[in-house]
Amino acid sequence: xxxxxxxxxxxxxxxxxxxxxxxxxxxxxxxxxxxxxxxxxxxxxxxxxxxxxxxxxxxxxxxxxxxxxxxxxxxxxxxxxxxxxxxxxxxxxxxxxxxxxxxxxxxxxxx
Amino acid sequence: xxxxxxxxxxxxxxxxxxxxxxxxxxxxxxxxxxxxxxxxxxxxxxxxxxxxxxxxxxxxxxxxxxxxxxxxxxxxxxxxxxxxxxxxxxxxxxxxxxxxxxxxxxxxxxxxxxx
Numbered sequence: 001x002x003x004x005x006x007x008x009x010x011x012x013x014x015x016x017x018x019x020x021x022x023x024x025x026x027x028x029x030x031x032x033x034x035x036x037x038x039x040x041x042x043x044x045x046x047x048x049x050x051x052x053x054x055x056x057x058x059x060x061x062x063x064x065x066x067x068x069x070x071x072x073x074x075x076x077x078x079x080x081x082x083x084x085x086x087x088x089x090x091x092x093x094x095x096x097x098x099x100x101x102x103x104x105x106x107x108x109x110x111x
Numbered sequence: 112x113x114x115x116x117x118x119x120x121x122x123x124x125x126x127x128x129x130x131x132x133x134x135x136x137x138x139x140x141x142x143x144x145x146x147x148x149x150x151x152x153x154x155x156x157x158x159x160x161x162x163x164x165x166x167x168x169x170x171x172x173x174x175x176x177x178x179x180x181x182x183x184x185x186x187x188x189x190x191x192x193x194x195x196x197x198x199x200x201x202x203x204x205x206x207x208x209x210x211x212x213x214x215x216x217x218x219x220x221x222x223x224x225x226x
Contacts, residue, residue, distance in 0.1 A: 030213075031213060033213075033214060033215070035215075040199070040220070040222075041219060041220065042201055042203075042217030042218050042219045042220050043154075043201070043203070043215070043217045044217070045214040045215065045216070048213065048214055088153065088154070090215075092213060094207075094213075097142055097159070097161050097207060098156065098159065098167075098169070099142075099144055099156070099159070099203070099205070099215055100156055100169075100170070101146070101153050101154040102153050103152060103153035104153050
């Protein structure tokens with residue numbers, strides 16, 4: 001399956017702490033994307049990492065990709081209460097164009 | 112103001128009725144997607160389209176139908192054959208074939224309730 005599976009399912013931390021979420025997948029990919037969803041809203045794209053990249057940064061976000069292990073991680077540093085949301089990964093293969101999401105990680109950041 | 116628009120935001124349907132959810136984008140994207148999300152769950156792919164006049168079934172296509180007559184539009188019909196249609200429906204679009212632009216843009220969703 002091309003679907004990504006996020007781990008853990010839920011994560012609760014205090015403001016200022018770092019949050020790490022993991023994603024595993026089973027097929028070959030061209031890129032892997034991370035998205036965020038606030039409750040009752042659409043998903044918003046956060047960051048994309050290509051299969052030939054190992055690490056990428058965007059503000060407080062750091063994404064890693066290990067294609068040999070078929071896994072990726074999303075690190076949010078110095079978390080804020082506003083980071084409270086669900087986070088999803090989506091591995092993408094250009095041949096199928098099938099964008100499939102897992103069940104996500106629900107992050108709760110307490111003030 | 113470019114983007115992807117879903118309408119209506121809330122929709123109520125009586126059992127046995129078909130209902131059509133609208134999804135329109137002015138981003139000139141080739142690929143469009145429909146997802147279903149149940150409370151506390153992830154997104155499940157219903158149908159997707161890579162190009163006008165073509166579409167493929169996703170993982171849960173039974174009870175749903177789509178059309179792609181125009182690049183900008185990808186309406187989803189929830190038919191009476193869908194046994195449990197109450198859910199949050201999300202539409203997305205993205206560019207194909209250009210490695211620099213493969214992120215998806217999502218609409219704000221339609222919450223369908225069967226009464």
